[in-house]
Amino acid sequence: MIFRTLTKESLPGFLDTVSGSYRLVVPEQKGRDTYAFRPYSGFHKVAMGFLRTVIPPKQFFFPPREGLFQFTTGAGIETATDEPPSSIIFGLHPCDLHGIDILDRVFSYGERDTFYWRRREKTGFIGLSCLPDKYCLCKSMHTDFIVDIYDLFLYTLDDVYMVSVRTALGDDLVRLRPDLFREPTAGEIAEYKDRIEEREAKFTRIMDITNLADLLTLEYKSDVWERFSQRCLFCGSCVMVCPTCQCFDVFDSTDPLTNTTVRWRRWDACMRKDYALVTGGHNFRGARPERFRFRYLHKEIGFAEMHGKPTCTGCGRCSETCPAGIDMVEVVRSIRE
Template identity: 40%
Template sequence: MRYVKLPRENTYAFLERLKEWGKLYAPVKISEKFYDFREIDDVRKVEFHYNRTIMPPKKFFFPPREKLFEFTVSRAEYRETLEDVEPFVVFGIHSCDIFGLKILDTVYLDEFPDKYYRVRREKGIIVGISCMPDEYCFCNLRETDFADDGFDLFLHELPDGWLVRVGTPTGHRIVDRNIKLFEEVSTEDICNFREFENKRSKAFKYHEDWSNLRYLLELEMEHPMWEEQADICLACGNCNLTCPTCRCYEVQDIVNLDGDTGYRERRWDSCQLRSHGLVAGGHNFRPTKKARFMNRYLCKNAYNEKLGISYCVGCGRCTYFCPAGISFVRNLRTIMGLEEKSCPPEVSDEIPKRGFAYAAGVRGDGL
């Protein structure tokens, strides 16, 4: 891998040069507490030290709402409306969100690639940046705190600039065309990089082994935590909408006033909504809020075989933005026996009840 140094005084000049590669998006502060990725006109508004954005960067590759094709009923024909996507640059993506995109790649770029997603991935340039965790971060437990690939460039903070890792041929071209902005990495820079990473590693709130978590979740489906937390849950879907790896969508046909023409669009869906499990005949394979709540925990902690990690990257958004104050990490630690009152007073020995059928809402008790 190639390493170069970007001096701090050249940072804004570098951001300006990135605009030559496409429309530039980066994190900006949008309120007293919140940040989000927005299009950048003034590079001095870019926030380098932030913990998380409201919406994950997946929105640039898998839009919340997307037109698939237009149709005419009388002619029984349709016309694809695949957008002519212009090149763009997303600057300031954290390691956990880079892993989030890699997880989406395993879904939408498998043996049957999603062409709408693929064209955006091909046109998008990823520039990552290092960060310091807060109390909501647990990417270290998910092994997503340091990205080896999935980026064109990655900036690690130094006292007087940035150590830059070059990850792709596009990254090499960006550096080569702006080589006067960069310097060679010195021994002092390497020492500072090491110190920053060590400091960052110690800053995480939790340091534990979660390797058996997905099994405990299946074994503890009778745990009282599920009922208690499902009662608190508002079933608003906010956790899904802010998650960098949630990938469910619904498809709807929108008919124009003439009753003959229209278009089909897909938009993000949430497994926490009652309508998500609704199928033909009015049947719902996940009818209760508790069943939907449990399903999300099983889904996020399932094993992605291609990457060897879970579908949760530890960004902390679902907890930070939950209007009901539900802590995803605390609930998982409860199941693992790391929180007080982790075990119920009486443990059921009815093993046949435990399993995915329970989470799928087979019992259907309560709302």
């Protein structure tokens, strides 16, 4: 890892150059307070102050709906042969980079998921520092900074970005415009340190996750689950916007004219009523409190047992998105009480 600085006036020129060699994806403003990752169409569209997009970056490796193969009598099974483009996603905050790290673990556990990795392997990441709002829980989840996954990371200072160059790909990007980067000065290093402290002070909300896996296990039969499941609409919004939820459903559709069947997979949500329903009619997780509880247990315990850490990245999307106003902090607090 090496550090360089890039002046703020130089960033547009740098991104213009990157977009000439890679498919560049950046955060753009969509609605009044909503943002989305979109293909780069000029620096004026880049929402530098954005905090979170509605849909997390998982969509680029694990699309909401994707065709896996097609089958036609005679031709048999055919899979896509197109090469995904080399891509760079700009503007990833530490929580989203942690989310990608978690999906990497899921999609490489056991048999590698070729559909995820064919895109993931061709994507590089430029991280961007951020300041928390009232939904951010990264500090509580220990995902407020990151030391891997990214290729370049831009820390915003007054006049420049302090740029961490972590990988050879990051170095390749810097070398596209070596004229824009220089060694950090002692003053910039001091400013970088001050900014870390300033950011620390801005976290207003803390979710106490000490011994949370134990508490969730001990409170397995708590009426907290019943209480929250009364409010939950089971719409699955929290799952769709979650950077680490990766459940999917597999189904076929057949074109009646060509008789070609396409096998699809699409995002699924564990709180859906027939999620654990099997042929014959038995539902292993049919009741509302069970379905509500499962998501918390899987995030905090199940995944951690399998992959080594809990899956909540504290990005705040679920709390901001929930139409019933269910806030994870409130759920966890109720379990602790």
